[in-house]
Amino acid sequence: MTTHAHRQLLRLATAGSVDDGKSTLIGRLMFDTDSLPLDHIEAVLKDGVPDLAALSDGLRAEQEQGITIDVAYRFFSTETRNYILADTPGHERYTRNMFTGASTAHVAILLVDASAGVLRQTRRHARIATLLNVKHLVAAVNKIDLIGYEESTFREVEAELVALAGRLGDVELTVIPLAAKDGDNVVHRSEHTPWYTGPTLLEYLESIELVAPSAQSTELRLPVQWVSRPVGTERRRYTGRLSAGTLAVGDPIVALPSGSRSTVTALDTLDDDRDVAVAPLSVAVQLADDIDIGRGDVLVSGDDAAHVPVLARELDATVCWFGETPLRAGDRLSLKHTATTVRATVQALSSRLDPETLDEQDGPVELALNDIGVVTLRTSSIVVADPYVGNRDAGAFILIDETTNDTVGAGTILDAREVKPGAQVRKDVKWHPSALNRTHRWGATGQSGATVWLTGLPASGKSTVAVALERALVESGRTAYLLDGDNVRHGLSDDLGFTPGDRAENIRRVGHLTRLLADAGVVAIASLVSPLESDRAIARALNDAADLPFVEVAVATPLAECERRDPKGLYARARAGELKGLTGIDAPYEAPANPDITIDTTDADIDDLVRQILTVLDEVAPRR
Numbered sequence: 001m002t003t004h005a006h007r008q009l010l011r012l013a014t015a016g017s018v019d020d021g022k023s024t025l026i027g028r029l030m031f032d033t034d035s036l037p038l039d040h041i042e043a044v045l046k047d048g049v050p051d052l053a054a055l056s057d058g059l060r061a062e063q064e065q066g067i068t069i070d071v072a073y074r075f076f077s078t079e080t081r082n083y084i085l086a087d088t089p090g091h092e093r094y095t096r097n098m099f100t101g102a103s104t105a106h107v108a109i110l111l112v113d114a115s116a117g118v119l120r121q122t123r124r125h126a127r128i129a130t131l132l133n134v135k136h137l138v139a140a141v142n143k144i145d146l147i148g149y150e151e152s153t154f155r156e157v158e159a160e161l162v163a164l165a166g167r168l169g170d171v172e173l174t175v176i177p178l179a180a181k182d183g184d185n186v187v188h189r190s191e192h193t194p195w196y197t198g199p200t201l202l203e204y205l206e207s208i209e210l211v212a213p214s215a216q217s218t219e220l221r222l223p224v225q226w227v228s229r230p231v232g233t234e235r236r237r238y239t240g241r242l243s244a245g246t247l248a249v250g251d252p253i254v255a256l257p258s259g260s261r262s263t264v265t266a267l268d269t270l271d272d273d274r275d276v277a278v279a280p281l282s283v284a285v286q287l288a289d290d291i292d293i294g295r296g297d298v299l300v301s302g303d304d305a306a307h308v309p310v311l312a313r314e315l316d317a318t319v320c321w322f323g324e325t326p327l328r329a330g331d332r333l334s335l336k337h338t339a340t341t342v343r344a345t346v347q348a349l350s351s352r353l354d355p356e357t358l359d360e361q362d363g364p365v366e367l368a369l370n371d372i373g374v375v376t377l378r379t380s381s382i383v384v385a386d387p388y389v390g391n392r393d394a395g396a397f398i399l400i401d402e403t404t405n406d407t408v409g410a411g412t413i414l415d416a417r418e419v420k421p422g423a424q425v426r427k428d429v430k431w432h433p434s435a436l437n438r439t440h441r442w443g444a445t446g447q448s449g450a451t452v453w454l455t456g457l458p459a460s461g462k463s464t465v466a467v468a469l470e471r472a473l474v475e476s477g478r479t480a481y482l483l484d485g486d487n488v489r490h491g492l493s494d495d496l497g498f499t500p501g502d503r504a505e506n507i508r509r510v511g512h513l514t515r516l517l518a519d520a521g522v523v524a525i526a527s528l529v530s531p532l533e534s535d536r537a538i539a540r541a542l543n544d545a546a547d548l549p550f551v552e553v554a555v556a557t558p559l560a561e562c563e564r565r566d567p568k569g570l571y572a573r574a575r576a577g578e579l580k581g582l583t584g585i586d587a588p589y590e591a592p593a594n595p596d597i598t599i600d601t602t603d604a605d606i607d608d609l610v611r612q613i614l615t616v617l618d619e620v621a622p623r624r
Helices: 023-031 036-041 050-054 060-065 091-103 120-132 152-168 201-207 438-445 463-473 501-520 533-545 559-565 568-577 606-620
Strands: 009-015 074-076 079-089 107-113 134-142 173-179 226-228 237-241 246-248 254-258 260-268 275-278 284-286 300-301 310-321 334-336 341-352 360-362 374-386 398-401 409-416 449-457 478-483 521-525 548-555 597-599
Touching: 009 023, 009 091, 009 120, 009 597, 023 079, 023 107, 023 201, 036 501, 050 091, 079 091, 079 201, 091 120, 107 120, 120 134, 120 374, 134 152, 134 201, 152 173, 173 201, 226 275, 246 260, 334 374, 360 478, 374 409, 438 597, 449 463, 449 533, 449 606, 463 478, 463 521, 463 548, 463 606, 478 501, 501 521, 501 533, 533 548, 597 606
Parallel strands: 009 079, 009 107, 107 134, 134 173, 449 521, 449 548, 478 521, 548 597
Antiparallel strands: 074 079, 226 237, 237 284, 246 275, 254 260, 254 300, 260 284, 310 374, 310 409, 334 341, 334 398, 341 360, 341 374, 398 409
């Protein structure tokens, strides 16, 4: 006999309309497989006969109303297999729970009332199951006893279901007549349906072959959920659950999104006899190198033939909307994907599923409660993503309301794209030049515009100089405006973090803003760390393309002096290991190769530094 520890686990999801007998079917499965404790059975006995629906309706509100209103997980087992069953509600209002319940299922059991046939909810649930890549669908045509076990009626319902499956595309559908109340064709074959020669429901479930997700080392996906500190001679370990692939000591790995490489030197799977970890096992990994890996990073294979996920900033996804307030383009939410959470903006609503016809309606204005649609999301940080069809863990996410912290949606990724911030030219919109000629505008106002861009390490004195520069310009009669890095992140860039991609996007946005201000005749003063030469080049190129003066000021205060000042305590936190990615400590700073002016604020007279900048500014953008 197969031991309990090595039994296969099959995940089921049940769905149906109200009063199709779903709870009774689940109770029958649990009762006939001897999966219930005696005290549970005795608690629901009525005149010596178990109330099968009460065995599975766990919520008091469900028992009082006689309906299922939440996803409930039930467990039963046979000699060869363990089962987890997600019992999802029949009411359309709770369709969202069908979406979440089926997201991890291998099999979807659709309850159909033999006398009612295929209903709106049947079609809706079948479509949800196929959207969620459930490979096996079984239609349990229940209450066959109430139609006198007539084969002709069953065949009519079967034909409706086969037609439905044809509309859903490439899907395996098995149709079984049963009477859950009496157990006909559930676990035991019924003598009342001699005309039915197919499997019982349990025989069907027992026959399904399960395949481990992508059991190849080159398909490795290990989202890091926990990083343990070194203890004694043991190095730092990275813990998570494999969502695909295999892992063994000696395997090369790459940590995403950083791209750092190392090799596995130790592997703990809580099984001393196991040398190779296979999805979906949980593992703790030790690496040969001390590389910067944190919660939310993903370990993938470092093999040359490895299939690598997309470092995505834009996702096309199928979303089921749970929120009372409709989802519209432009809405901003938190997106939780594996072990990481980022901000996401709804770029577009592409289509909405019509639950009656199963047709896709293009260009909806919104998705209302329980609607399912295809949307495009732009994320504030990188999401290490795979399409859901290939990896159900790395291809799924939930959406969270940032104000209430409520889960308001669940989604599956159709396509993931890398979006590189830069000076790309938009093809779908046209730049509309001002009706006022710049020379006329500047002449009439007596103001000429320019951009002054101050770059340097944190605490180098950029903001101090920038504030003084703005004051000096305004007091001399010139219009100037300071774009401080912290202030920009309170509004224009409040959706961005501090990853390299987010920093580049922040600089791109500020670069565009300085261009607009300078064109209006304002001296735009940008004070940002802006650590990379390539990012600063984008800001300069935007102004150069518009023929606007651009002055780059390198605030070259030495690191030791910046660290001595440390007004925000950033350097102290970075040295203590509490803050990762601080420029100058564990993130690079590329000093400008050819700045327009270089200054050092160490023991300097700030007014004198301002005068030096004004001299350079007057050369490229003379006063009018």
